Amino acid sequence: MTRTAVVAGASGLVGRCIVDQLRKAGGWNIIGLGRRAQTMPDVRWIAVDLTNAVDCRRALNPLQEVTHVFYAGRYDHPEGVPESVEINTAMLVNMINALEPVAKLQHVHVVHGSKYYGHQLGPVPVPMVEHQARAANKNFYFNQEDFLMERARDAMWSYSTSRPHAFCDPAIDHPRSIGLVIAVYAAIQRELSLPLDFPATEIGFHAVTQFTDLALLGRSVVWMAAEPHCANQAFNVVNGDYPRWSELWPDFAANFGMKAGTPQNIKLEHWIKDKGPVWAAIVKKHHLRVSDVQQLALWPYGDYQLRPQWDVMSSMEKARKLGFQDAVDTPTMFRKQFENYRTLKVIP
Numbered sequence: 618m619t620r621t622a623v624v625a626g627a628s629g630l631v632g633r634c635i636v637d638q639l640r641k642a643g644g645w646n647i648i649g650l651g652r653r654a655q656t657m658p659d660v661r662w663i664a665v666d667l668t669n670a671v672d673c674r675r676a677l678n679p680l681q682e683v684t685h686v687f688y689a690g691r692y693d694h695p696e697g698v699p700e701s702v703e704i705n706t707a708m709l710v711n712m713i714n715a716l717e718p719v720a721k722l723q724h725v726h727v728v729h730g731s732k733y734y735g736h737q738l739g740p741v742p743v744p745m746v747e748h749q750a751r752a753a754n755k756n757f758y759f760n761q762e763d764f765l766m767e768r769a770r771d772a773m774w775s776y777s778t779s780r781p782h783a784f785c786d787p788a789i790d791h792p793r794s795i796g797l798v799i800a801v802y803a804a805i806q807r808e809l810s811l812p813l814d815f816p817a818t819e820i821g822f823h824a825v826t827q828f829t830d831l832a833l834l835g836r837s838v839v840w841m842a843a844e845p846h847c848a849n850q851a852f853n854v855v856n857g858d859y860p861r862w863s864e865l866w867p868d869f870a871a872n873f874g875m876k877a878g879t880p881q882n883i884k885l886e887h888w889i890k891d892k893g894p895v896w897a898a899i900v901k902k903h904h905l906r907v908s909d910v911q912q913l914a915l916w917p918y919g920d921y922q923l924r925p926q927w928d929v930m931s932s933m934e935k936a937r938k939l940g941f942q943d944a945v946d947t948p949t950m951f952r953k954q955f956e957n958y959r960t961l962k963v964i965p
Contacts, residue, residue: 620723621646621682625667625712626690628655630784630791630831631728635687636660638835648680650690650712667708668692670715677715685842686716686725705757710764722774724842725765728834729758731782731853736929737921743825744932747780747851766849775848777841781829782855782931783922785950787957792912795828796954798919800964801910802885803873805892808899813870814878815862816888817923822863822880825928827855830945837941846939853931857944862923868948872955885919903965913963 622639626632627649639645640659649660656662665676667690690712692704709727716722734745735752742749751759758778765776785796803813815822837854841847870877889910896910933944958964 619644619646620684621648621680622685622687623648623650623677623680623683623716624660624687624689625650625708626688627651627657627660627662628653629689629691630786630788631689631834632687633788634786634831634835635689635838638832638839639687642839646682648683650676667712668704670707670711673711673715677712678719680716681719681721683716683720684723686712686722687838687842688712688725688727699755700757702755702757702760706760706764709761713764713768717768717772722772724774724848725769725776726838726842727761727765727776727778728838729761729778729780729851731780731855731929731931732756733758733780733851734931736925736927740927743928743930745853745930746932747853747935762851769849777838777847777849778851779834779838779841779854780851780931781834781853782929783826783828784831784834785828785954786831787954789958789961789963792915793918794914795919795922796951797914797958797963798885798916798922799869799951800873800955800958801896801914802919803869803875804899804964805895805910806878807873807875808895812876812878813866813873815866815880815923816883816885816919817862817880818882818926819880820926821924822866823861824926825859825861825930826922826925827859827930828947828950829855830950833943833945836943837936840941844939844941850935852936852941853933854936855931855933856947856950857933858947859930860947865948865951869951872952885916885923889916899965903962905962905965908963 628651647660649662654664663676666672734741769776834854867877
């Protein structure tokens, strides 16, 4: 039986991975949503402004065939600025309000994140588990989850949410990528004949961290939508290993043919400001794609990922017990990312 999925935010990193997994799984008609028209193989595209309830009804009311929603939409925000609770909540509400009266919905999946637990605010109990209390701050995850719980109570459809951490993907067109940050930082340090110093604190260097390979996330959310036992629940989705930066750093250095350095407690956001000429020389020397190093990677995001001085660790036990056994080896994941950047002539 063929099902029809609507993927909100289908042109973003997460949305693209969900679309890719739906293609691989087979048996899905796929409709992508975004603010601007796109061309994607095997995807019917609809341009819609999810912040506008009227536009949602115009674009989505005809979609009677939709059975599943995969929601990976987010309202744009600068790094370090709190995301709008009101706008992000309204976007999901507008979409469901437009689809629910006309479509035979079976399941709605919404991608959230590990900020649900408040690890970005300071140390939290680890491993973080899904029944843990919400963080004591405003977060649109909470409002969206409350909406889903309330609406699904009397609906014919169920919902699920995922809580990934530190999205990782080999793509080069999204600067909010810790892999790109590390790769470009390493290339500049090497050009300056410097070791690959860790650009944060000694304490942070030895803290436990985690990552979510986006292909893994795509597989997990399609699994949640099809597994009845996942109905009306949230699930952590991370690679499943929990390395320390101090364990990863020698592998990174070896990958770039460098000596592993020591923690230097610098902010990449400031460090990068005078590195434009160095990057331009690297691009010219190695015949790379021409790029603005200030825009190629999101440097404040690098600081966000590298500077925590406490352990960050999400338990995968809940998903494991229900049958999702996929895991990703983080060092291997990063090696594949770096190799892809080289193949695409982004780094030397």
